[in-house]
Amino acid sequence: MYLTGEFTEARSVAAAIEELRSKGFEAAAFDVFSNKPVELPPGLLDRRSRMSLATVGGGVLLCLLTTGFVYYTQHSLRIVTGGMPLFSFWATGVVFYELTMLGAIAATFVMFLWESGLLERLQKARQPAAPVPVVAAGAVCLRVQCEPGQVATAGECLYRTGAVSVKKAEKAP
Numbered sequence: 001m002y003l004t005g006e007f008t009e010a011r012s013v014a015a016a017i018e019e020l021r022s023k024g025f026e027a028a029a030f031d032v033f034s035n036k037p038v039e040l041p042p043g044l045l046d047r048r049s050r051m052s053l054a055t056v057g058g059g060v061l062l063c064l065l066t067t068g069f070v071y072y073t074q075h076s077l078r079i080v081t082g083g084m085p086l087f088s089f090w091a092t093g094v095v096f097y098e099l100t101m102l103g104a105i106a107a108t109f110v111m112f113l114w115e116s117g118l119l120e121r122l123q124k125a126r127q128p129a130a131p132v133p134v135v136a137a138g139a140v141c142l143r144v145q146c147e148p149g150q151v152a153t154a155g156e157c158l159y160r161t162g163a164v165s166v167k168k169a170e171k172a173p
Helices: 008-024 052-074 091-118 117-121 148-160
Strands: 002-007 029-032 140-145 165-168
Touching: 002 029, 008 029, 008 148, 029 165, 052 091, 052 148, 091 117, 140 148, 148 165
Parallel strands: none
Antiparallel strands: 002 140, 002 165, 029 140
């Protein structure tokens, strides 16, 4: 079940989120909608991201795989090189760099899809989605996902912190 409160000021939204968080609501239960950017205090709705770790990990992993691939291809056959080194960084440096960047970019893209919830939406495409509120010009909507027993508490908190209106919605059919 979802409650959507319409506010006229971002400060009221921040106060509503703080009060609802003190009542036991998780950060993942809130969604803020507006037709312009809304600045909320730092730490209010922070969701932990592992994107930087995935980026570095993807780059390092593909760099190691590339190094192994280059080593294997240059040492798999006995080649007479006439005294020249079998491995030359200048000849393979571009390959290392490009594939390391490819690993970092691919890991970043996959992590973005994961953290944004798009992969879950593709898996759950047949299930109904949460309703998206219609936002009036200059308004800020705060959608709260709550259990049926929490609806009265959440609605009261939204009104107390300055909500102009509060609408209840089930998941969209």
